[in-house]
Amino acid sequence: MKEQTEIGKLKEGRYMVIEEEPCKILSISVSKPGKHGAAKARIDAVGIFDGVKRSIVQPVSAKTYIPVVERKSGQVITVAGTTATLMDMKEFTNFEIEIPADKTAAVEVGKEIPYIESMGKRKLDLE
Structure with a gap:
């Protein structure tokens, strides 16, 4: 499930969808508007589930999705x-999930x- 918002309303530490993958925003840098164009935002993010770094550059007024x-x-x-x-504690549904190699002792x-x-998608949230 995802919702639509503007690039200019995003904040660091929040989430957005890049290449159909939910990502956590690491940094946002916004350029000033020029003589012939709108302000642009460069967003660096890392995928929640795959850990891949992604960067995009889009106008501040462009629409994007947040997961x-x-x-x-x-x-x-x-x-x-x-x-x-x-087994989910609220819905009581069963599902399988992958255990990271360094977290096997905690499970x-x-x-x-x-x-x-x-x-x-699902991922264990162990520190």
């Missing part, structure tokens, strides 16, 4: 290798862990 990013929690049902089955059966969901 709806939800932080949820789920209970671990089973763990098999690098995959865990979680135990019966434990409640946080995750991020946006645009049909």
Whole structure:
């Protein structure tokens, strides 16, 4: 799910969609309007799910999409290798999620862990 907004209303630390991937905005630099053109914004962002850095340059008045990013929690049902089955604590739906290699010790059966969901994708939210 995503909503539409103007480039000029975005802030650092918020989210936006670049190349159909939800991204967290790292920096925004805005140029002054010129003699023949509108002010432009350069946005540097990193993908939430893939970790790829992306940059775009667009007019401040251009429209863009912001993803709806939800932080949820789920209970671990089973763990098999690098995959865990979680049950959402509010909707009681089961789904599988990939466990990062450095976070395997934090995922135990019966434990409640946080995750991020946006645009049909899910990722564990462990620090």
